Amino acid sequence: MLINAHNLKGAAIIARDGAIGEIDDFYFDDEQWTVRYLVVNTGAWLFRREVLVSPISIEKVGEANNQVLVNLTRDQVKDSPDIDTQKPVSRQHETAFMDYYGYPYYWGGPYLWGDAAFPATLAMPPAVESQIAAAATARRRESEEVYDEHLRSVNEVKGYHIGAADGEIGYVDDFVIDDRDWAVRFIVIKTGGWLSGRKTPISPQSIERISWTESKMFVSLTRDQIASSPEYIEDRG
Numbered sequence: 005m006l007i008n009a010h011n012l013k014g015a016a017i018i019a020r021d022g023a024i025g026e027i028d029d030f031y032f033d034d035e036q037w038t039v040r041y042l043v044v045n046t047g048a049w050l051f052r053r054e055v056l057v058s059p060i061s062i063e064k065v066g067e068a069n070n071q072v073l074v075n076l077t078r079d080q081v082k083d084s085p086d087i088d089t090q091k092p093v094s095r096q097h098e099t100a101f102m103d104y105y106g107y108p109y110y111w112g113g114p115y116l117w118g119d120a121a122f123p124a125t126l127a128m129p130p131a132v133e134s135q136i137a138a139a140a141t142a143r144r145r146e147s148e149e150v151y152d153e154h155l156r157s158v159n160e161v162k163g164y165h166i167g168a169a170d171g172e173i174g175y176v177d178d179f180v181i182d183d184r185d186w187a188v189r190f191i192v193i194k195t196g197g198w199l200s201g202r203k204t205p206i207s208p209q210s211i212e213r214i215s216w217t218e219s220k221m222f223v224s225l226t227r228d229q230i231a232s233s234p235e236y237i238e239d240r241g
Contacts, residue, residue, distance in 0.1 A: 006189060007067065008238060009158050009179040015070045017044050017057060019078050027072070028054065030158040031093055032179070037188040037208035038116055039181055040098075040155060042072070043089055046081070054089050055081055059123040059186040060107050075127065080105070093155045122185050161214070166193050166230075167222040173230055176221060177203060191221075192236050203236040 009030055017024040029043035041056040057074060064073040085100045087093065095111075102109055108126050113119040120126050164176045174195035179188050190205035212222045223230075 005065070005067075005183050006180050006239070007065065007183050008192075009162075009181060011067065012065070012072075012181075015065075015072050017042070018071050018073050019076045019081065020074075021077050023049075024057075024074070024076070024078060024081050025049065025055070028159075029089065030179070030181075031056075031155045032158060032188055033154050034156050034214060035154045036116060039186040039188065040110070041093070043087075043157075044081075049078075050082060054087060055084055056087050056093075056101060057081075058101070058105070058107060060117075060126045061105070062123070062183075065183045089157075098155075116185055116187060124184075156214075156216075161221070163219075164214070165218075165220045167220050168225055168227045168230060169223070170226050172196075173227045174204075180205065190236075193230065195230065204230055204233050205236045206230070206233075 013027055013029070015027045017027065025044045025046035027042050028045040030039050031041040031043065032039045039059060041058055044055050044057050046053050046055060057076070061074045061076050062072060063075050066073070083104075085097065085104055087097065098111075099109070101107075108118060108120075110116075110118040110123075110126070115121045117123050117126060158179055162176050162178070165172055166174050166176065174193045176191060177194035178192040180190040180192060181187070182189050188208055191208060191211070193204045193206060195202045195204060206223060206225065210223045210225050212224050214221050
């Protein structure tokens with residue numbers, strides 16, 4: 005199912021033994037364009053501390069009741085590694101997070117989630133999970149040595165200007181995510197100028213680079229190509 009990031013923001017995260025908090029942000033991988041973590045504000049329960057939740061733990065996304073069910077307990081979340089959301093997530097932090105929950109590493113494998121195509125596969129029974137974990141761990145040192153930071157905040161990138169091949173055209177308005185593999189399927193652009201207010205979806209494959217210093221996303225499409233593409237109409241069920 006395709007879901008819009010802005011619709012999922014604010015959704016309640018429900019553990020096996022009660023509510024954890026609400027989704028405040030998403031961290032996505034700007035190389036493979038996949039949401040790696042949900043940033044959850046725990047509210048008064050944990051003194052408004054923010055924690056990470058991996059799609060590996062997600063059992064169901066309920067758009068109708070604005071809830072996300074996870075295969076975790078409140079104690080697991082309470083004791084999970086701290087995260088400073090004002091700084092990029094380092095590979096060291098990711099390693100600590102994955103080790104804490106006993107998840108295999110997603111980096112270094114041939115698929116979107118390392119040795120698996122879907123995050124749910126990484127939450128399999130221990131006998132199968134241990135085989136996946138062993139294969140991922142064997143690549144851990146090499147992966148960490150060549151690692152560059154590629155996790156970015158949806159909250160940060162939303163609003164970035166779009167640089168087409170022949171000039172600027174609007175800004176990033178939303179992300180459309182597949183809740184099976186948590187891949188970002190489309191970036192929704194809200195155009196400006198002569199197309200003011202029109203929304204257009206573009207594929208991540210058309211994105212050439214993102215300039216974090218300029219707060220700008222550069223695409224290989226021309227302004228006319230974007231203008232002539234189908235308008236994005238959000239499916240609200």
